[in-house]
């Protein structure tokens with residue numbers, strides 16, 4: 001019986017399930033499992049860019065992802081980490097929010 005004792009946990013950390021191509025990128029960067037928080041997804045994407053050296057060593061805010069799976073997902077050859085809108089659009093397309 002719902003006697004009011006069972007409340008939802010105080011902080012609902014939203015979890016997401018990346019679609020397959022994005023999941024492959026995250027796993028390349030060391031991610032385990034299939035369900036993440038958005039913060040974890042951003043961390044692993046950063047790791048991926050760093051380990052594959054997709055950033056410009058001289059202009060480290062520039063990411064050149066053309067020719068990489070990341071570029072196919074983003075639909076662009078390069079982007080600046082200072083203008084993350086293509087990134088958020090890609091995440092909206094490639095992350096399934098878990099409501100439970």
Ligand SMILES: C[C@@H](c1ccc(Cl)cc1)n1cnc(-c2ccccc2)c1-c1c(C(=O)NCCN2CCN(C3CCCCC3)CC2)[nH]c2cc(Cl)ccc12
Pocket residue numbers: 042043044045046047049050055060061063081082084087
């Ligand atoms: C603030 C944050 C950010 C986070 C989200 C957004 Cl939408 C924009 C910006 N950020 C600032 N620079 C970067 C960055 C720059 C070059 C290479 C790798 C990462 C990041 C990114 C992180 C990250 O988790 N960053 C923390 C530690 N980073 C610092 C930068 N470090 C590198 C800088 C270049 C030299 C190698 C280390 C790696 C660790 N995750 C990302 C994922 C993507 Cl798809 C794009 C960029 C980032």
